[in-house]
């Protein structure tokens with residue numbers, strides 16, 4: 184087996200995913216930067232076709248980055264449109280499960296397999312229930328944070344199921360990507376800043392498993 188690590192990043196056309204792909208390539212990895220056009224994480228056939236076209240005998244690092252906010256419309260408790268929530272879950276939760284299941288056989292062929300799920304600090308139940316934390320005070324959203332909280336639990340379940348694998352959730356922090364602009368947010372952190380924690384988990388010796396981490400350390404579940 185070659186020493187060059189192979190990484191697959193979903194949603195890598197722009198934003199944090201593009202920055203993760205660039206960062207891993209800059210560190211000498213073979214990076215498959217998947218875009219929605221060739222790997223739509225919401226589409227069973229697209230994921231199956233992509234996996235069947237995969238020509239390497241193993242995969243070392245899967246970064247499940249593709250994600251959507253779903254926008255504010257239809258997510259406010261009391262005015263929820265279940266179709267909006269369903270669409271958010273389809274990408275942020277089922278998309279991750281779909282891609283992970285498709286690539287598990289290749290990951291299990293790696294000597295040092297890692298799954299990095301790009302979650303969000305907004306998923307933290309602790310922060311959302313702490314009156315002194317900004318999340319508790321800001322406009323509630325029924326879909327996006329809960330999709331990422333579910334993703335965190337899925338992360339732990341895969342970590343527990345595959346003890347030889349490093350499976351973690353990362354919080355990139357609020358970054359001024361199109362994602363944030365679409366929510367009307369103007370943020371100083373860049374996509375590269377948001378990519379740093381995923382790159383760290385992908386490249387560090389002896390990575391942890393079943394953790395939820397950001398640049399600043401452990402994020403409370």
Ligand SMILES: NC(=O)c1ccc[n+]([C@@H]2O[C@H](COP(=O)([O-])OP(=O)(O)OC[C@H]3O[C@@H](n4cnc5c(N)ncnc54)[C@H](OP(=O)(O)O)[C@@H]3O)[C@@H](O)[C@H]2O)c1
Pocket residue numbers: 193194195196197198199200218219220222223224225248249250251252274278301302303304354355356357358359360361362363374377
């Ligand atoms: N930005 C933040 O402040 C922030 C904070 C916490 C967590 N996050 C998370 O970080 C990740 C990346 O966000 P970002 O800020 O980089 O957002 P972004 O700039 O909007 O980029 C999202 C990427 O995901 C792709 N994508 C969306 N749906 C997809 C699908 N069905 N199949 C494949 N790719 C799909 C998009 O593809 P297209 O180009 O085709 O649309 C795009 O490349 C997301 O999981 C997000 O939840 C972001």
